[in-house]
Amino acid sequence: MDDLDTPVQLSHATIAYAAMFYAATAILLIGLLTKIWKSVRHPAPLKPAVSPSGDSPIAGTMRLAGEVVLFRSAFFTDRWNWIFGTCFHFGLLLVLLRHLRYALDPSWTGGMLWDAVILVQPFGFYGGLALVGGVLGFSLRRVLFRDVRRNTGPVDALLLVLLLAVPVTGYASGLVHTDVVAVKDYFTGLVTGDIKPLPGDPLLLLHLWLVAAMMVTLPFGKMLHFADIFETVGETRAVPGTRSRRIKLAAGVVLALALAAPAVTAVGQVMTDGWTRPHPDxxxxxxxxxxxxxxxxxxxxxxxxxxxxxxxxxxxxxxxxxxxxxxxxxxxxxxxxxxxxxxxxxxxxxxxxxxxxxxxxxxxxxxxxxxxxxxxxxxxxxxxxxxxxxxxxxxxxxx
Known part of the structure; x- marks a missing residue:
């Protein structure tokens, strides 16, 4: 049999990371859908003020679009929060668009859409810098202002650390010349179910592990507020009690143990292969x-x-x-x-x-x-x- 026809042996880290990303994607989607369902089912505690044009569906839609896209209320209430939020959200959007090249294939999207993915690549690079700036601004606000710090829970603090560590390790992994073609084959293989080998670069493995950790942490914090646009109006809303906090704590422990398995596997592979790639002949x-x-x-x-x-x-x-x-x-x-x-x-x-x-x-x-x-x-x-x-x-x- 020719060497090219020999089945590729997948490493333990490749298999563990595949299972980790499947589970992280499921948790993120279930958490987002749950938040949307709760926002629609349980009314908000206060009825917002209605402008004279509030009865018009078009005016209401335009006002909602202004809040979602331009953060209009934050602009008039807290200018610094608006600046940091704009840098964070638009930077995150550009980073996600840049990373579409790893999850999509030109044969799936067609020429025009894939050309748009290629066009956004340099903007996504600088979007990561805006993302880091926004996260640093949010973190600084929580250090300087007591009211903001009081409303920041442990999960929110962990998310800020992850949102800062993910782009930093992403930029660092680019300095060691990671095989982007192999990374693309791996993630397109996850989409199609045909798993390919994952490069064993230590910084890449750390970056991907942090991404998965952020995905499973997002549904449990207040930063995933996309579901709030589906919120209905009413008089009461249930306040989370001790039982709800205990459930979240137990879920956090289970998720931490689940993330520990691929982390240990990746560390074992790095210790076996070495921290640096050998100089090729x-x-x-x-x-x-x-x-x-x-x-x-x-x-x-x-x-x-x-x-x-x-x-x-x-x-x-x-x-x-x-x-x-x-x-x-x-x-x-x-x-x-x-x-x-x-x-x-x-x-x-x-x-x-x-x-x-x-x-x-x-x-x-x-x-x-x-x-x-x-x-x-x-x-x-x-x-x-x-x-x-x-x-x-x-x-x-x-x-």
């Missing part, structure tokens, strides 16, 4: 890539690029086997007229993978994406030398 990787392992370039793509940069910049070797020029020449694809396609074509070998991962390429701003025709390099060299000869001749005549 590029000669063996290139040989495997040219042999029977077509996925070696995808799995080691960042390492190849960093190695190429080191070879060219520090060693001055431009005609190496792992050069981008050699890759372009080897993997050339042609259009209907028989001409090589460039990176803007969906058929280009680089574009296929980068488009799937919603990653924008900047390599070809300097490097060519087409193989040079036979004799083209020599012609360019002769033209360059002819230009220099004319240039020096002109300077000599000026003297």
């Amino acid at each position: 590029y000669a063996k990787l290139i040989k495997a890539h040219r042999g029977d392992d077509p996925t070696v370039m995808i799995r080691n793509h960042p390492d190849f690029l960093m190695h190429k940069q080191h070879v060219v910049v520090y060693s001055g070797l431009r005609n190496s086997d792992e050069s981008i020029e050699r890759c372009v020449s080897c993997h050339v694809k042609k259009d209907a007229s028989g001409q090589p396609v460039d990176f803007e074509s969906p058929k280009h070998f680089c574009t296929e993978c980068h488009y799937k991962a919603a990653v924008t390429m900047d390599c070809f701003e300097c490097h060519t994406s087409k193989p040079a025709p036979s004799g083209q390099s020599a012609l360019e060299t002769q033209t360059r030398f002819a230009f220099l000869k004319d240039h020096f001749a002109e300077r000599s005549s000026l003297r």
Whole structure:
């Protein structure tokens, strides 16, 4: 049997994290639906003031949209709270839109929707910074103002810590060149039920564990207030008693124990594999890539690029086997007229993978994406030398 046909062995961390995300998604959805059901079923304690246009359904809808999208009441009552809330909510929205590239596939969404996912990628990067700024502002308010601190429960404080730790570890995991294609295959596999191996980078495992912990904690705090827009008006609402608090405490203990299992599994895998990835043998990787392992370039793509940069910049070797020029020449694809396609074509070998991962390429701003025709390099060299000869001749005549 060929090595490519051998079934992939899933690590214990891969299986544990898959179960963790399935459970976290179920808990988040059930918690959100429960909050919506309680908001609709149990009336609010006070009847809000109705404006003269309150009887109009259109005016009421517009007023509700202003509250949900622009936080109109917070703008007029607490300006600092409005600033932090706007940074937090819009930053979170951009981050979620950016991460759609991991849960969706271009074949599912179509070209136009996937182009929108690609377009939002840089905005999502800066949205994470706005998210961190909003969380820091909320945390500072709870430290400085006694009334706000008094209304902050342990679950809300835990959520603030998680909302700060998740983007920080997300940015940190990007510094170690995480294999985004493998991460995408893992989460699209969770959607389709075909689980793929999860990369064992320690920062990535920590980031994903914090995301799952935040998902299971959200339904138990006051920060998941999306359900309040479905709230009905009445005279009374039940006040949570001791029994309700004990149920929440018991649920928190059970969830903490459930999250401990994948955490222990991930730590065990990191201790076994090491905290850092071993330095790859590029000669063996290139040989495997040219042999029977077509996925070696995808799995080691960042390492190849960093190695190429080191070879060219520090060693001055431009005609190496792992050069981008050699890759372009080897993997050339042609259009209907028989001409090589460039990176803007969906058929280009680089574009296929980068488009799937919603990653924008900047390599070809300097490097060519087409193989040079036979004799083209020599012609360019002769033209360059002819230009220099004319240039020096002109300077000599000026003297």
